[in-house]
Amino acid sequence: KAGVTQTPRYLIKTRGQQVTLSCSPISGHRSVSWYQQTPGQGLQFLFEYFSETQRNKGNFPGRFSGRQFSNSRSEMNVSTLELGDSALYLCASSLVLAAYNEQFFGPGTRLTVL
Amino acid sequence: KNQVEQSPQSLIILEGKNCTLQCNYTVSPFSNLRWYKQDTGRGPVSLTIMTFSENTKSNGRYTATLDADTKQSSLHITASQLSDSASYICVVRTTGNQFYFGTGTSLTVIP
Numbered sequence: 001k002a003g004v005t006q007t008p009r010y011l012i013k014t015r016g017q018q019v020t021l022s023c024s025p026i027s028g029h030r031s032v033s034w035y036q037q038t039p040g041q042g043l044q045f046l047f048e049y050f051s052e053t054q055r056n057k058g059n060f061p062g063r064f065s066g067r068q069f070s071n072s073r074s075e076m077n078v079s080t081l082e083l084g085d086s087a088l089y090l091c092a093s094s095l096v097l098a099a100y101n102e103q104f105f106g107p108g109t110r111l112t113v114l
Numbered sequence: 115k116n117q118v119e120q121s122p123q124s125l126i127i128l129e130g131k132n133c134t135l136q137c138n139y140t141v142s143p144f145s146n147l148r149w150y151k152q153d154t155g156r157g158p159v160s161l162t163i164m165t166f167s168e169n170t171k172s173n174g175r176y177t178a179t180l181d182a183d184t185k186q187s188s189l190h191i192t193a194s195q196l197s198d199s200a201s202y203i204c205v206v207r208t209t210g211n212q213f214y215f216g217t218g219t220s221l222t223v224i225p
Contacts, residue, residue: 043158044215045212056211107156
């Protein structure tokens, strides 16, 4: 069974631009969660999608948004990029809501904002 | 304030030795506690998930303990191997489905 895949793996953008990251969950998994990881803050939860609906949200500004498609694939969008958005963005999938199930993480997308 | 603190911040041990990592939390209302292992440049991998009623859970050479009364958890690694070198992250979830992450312990196993 293929694991969680994230594209692209690396991305370089400049301040003010926007970016879209993609995540394909493990086949059969219906929940996708997004996390931001930085050396200073560690792992921080962004949001979780289940059955195309956002079910949980972390404490991030509205510039961070996401969506989930009917095939459970998910995208995350960051608008008006700031230098502080440079981070590793991780996606995790689980069979049902992450609260009740083990999560499987993808390799992440390394975003650098110049 | 809901917080998760891990100690030590970093640890260096000899191959074959045992070690214990600590996680103290003030998160409530508690639902479950998870330990993850994250190799450099890769996503975290789940080691254990423990609920309020569980006080020990093992996964191979990894054994996690939970004391819900004192709000402490530990991860014990037995007979360490070079491949155990990684960051270990403790995550506590509330019944309201909020996640609180520790900043991790960086473990280096040397030959």
